[in-house]
Amino acid sequence: MPLHRLRSLDLGVADPLAQAAFHTEMGLTSGDGSLFDSPDGGTQIRLSQHPFRRLLRVDLGVDDESDLADISRRLSDLGAPHTVESGVLRCVEPHTRIEFRVEPVARLVQTPSTAHPYNAPGHSPRVDRRSPGVFPGARSPRRLGHIVVATPSWRATRSFMLDGLGFKVSDEFTDIIAFLRCSSDHHNVAIVNGEVPYLQHYSWECDDVDHVGHLATKLLAVDAERHTWGFGRHFIGSNFMWYLRDPSGSFVEFYSDMDRIEDDVAWETTGRTAVGLENVGLAWGPSMPMEFIVPKDIDVLRAGWAAWGS
Numbered sequence: 389m390p391l392h393r394l395r396s397l398d399l400g401v402a403d404p405l406a407q408a409a410f411h412t413e414m415g416l417t418s419g420d421g422s423l424f425d426s427p428d429g430g431t432q433i434r435l436s437q438h439p440f441r442r443l444l445r446v447d448l449g450v451d452d453e454s455d456l457a458d459i460s461r462r463l464s465d466l467g468a469p470h471t472v473e474s475g476v477l478r479c480v481e482p483h484t485r486i487e488f489r490v491e492p493v494a495r496l497v498q499t500p501s502t503a504h505p506y507n508a509p510g511h512s513p514r515v516d517r518r519s520p521g522v523f524p525g526a527r528s529p530r531r532l533g534h535i536v537v538a539t540p541s542w543r544a545t546r547s548f549m550l551d552g553l554g555f556k557v558s559d560e561f562t563d564i565i566a567f568l569r570c571s572s573d574h575h576n577v578a579i580v581n582g583e584v585p586y587l588q589h590y591s592w593e594c595d596d597v598d599h600v601g602h603l604a605t606k607l608l609a610v611d612a613e614r615h616t617w618g619f620g621r622h623f624i625g626s627n628f629m630w631y632l633r634d635p636s637g638s639f640v641e642f643y644s645d646m647d648r649i650e651d652d653v654a655w656e657t658t659g660r661t662a663v664g665l666e667n668v669g670l671a672w673g674p675s676m677p678m679e680f681i682v683p684k685d686i687d688v689l690r691a692g693w694a695a696w697g698s
């Protein structure tokens with residue numbers, strides 16, 4: 389797989405100031421109020437004004453220009469228009485109108501988290517002191533991990549991502565949702581069947597379950613109405629999760645302990661256990677809310693795409 393990294397997103401939102409305030413609250417840093425950095429991922433969000441919320445662009449990383457040539461060949465085979473100029477490949481997925489930019493960048497290197505000592509029956513590595521998990525600590529998420537994108541042409545978008553850009557399938561339910569990876573994360577981009585294109589959620593890696601809990605709790609202390617879904621654990625990807633709604637209407641997930649895939653054969657033969665549709669959302673936790681399937685602002689999105697030229 390030529391790809392190795394999901395780098396950043398360009399988000400178009402109706403109210404960039406409110407969105408910027410939210411990203412600052414969640415711990416991202418910014419010098420100018422439009423570019424937002426995470427500690428591990430560098431610049432991960434670029435904000436701009438748009439009449440309705442829309443994922444405008446996704447940046448991906450490869451190792452070198454031979455990888456760009458490989459992706460260019462794949463896109464040509466699909467008949468997908470694209471350019472390669474000054475070491476950057478640009479293309480647009482035609483059904484979501486998302487621009488993808490691919491360029492050679494360094495691979496992601498993360499400082500390892502310090503694991504908390506967890507007491508359990510018959511095993512007590514922590515005695516005579518409180519758990520470090522009860523203290524907030526550093527609370528910005530480590531990096532952008534994945535996005536989920538709704539598309540009205542599920543099979544075509546899936547083909548563009550796999551056959552064109554070179555993503556791999558980790559789990560999928562035909563015509564419903566496909567979890568795709570461009571790194572060792574179980575998924576970096578998932579595509580879900582939707583009436584119109586929209587960013588269903590974007591997700592941030594945390595150190596551990598306490599980090600997820602402290603971060604979500606801090607944001608809910610400001611506005612409890614942000615809560616959308618959680619706390620729980622996904623079956624697909626195995627990650628702990630907690631979802632909030634950002635000012636634009638997109639869901640933001642904080643997660644930890646996602647499955648990692650480094651050996652494709654091992655994943656397919658022993659890691660990827662059979663899973664039913666009832667497990668798509670959840671291993672345990674509160675039931676998936678309806679707005680996770682049909683967002684509350686679907687009328688705004690529908691009108692936006694109609695006016696903008698779908």
Ligand SMILES: [Fe+2]
Nearest residue numbers: 534589591641
């Ligand atoms: Fe997610």
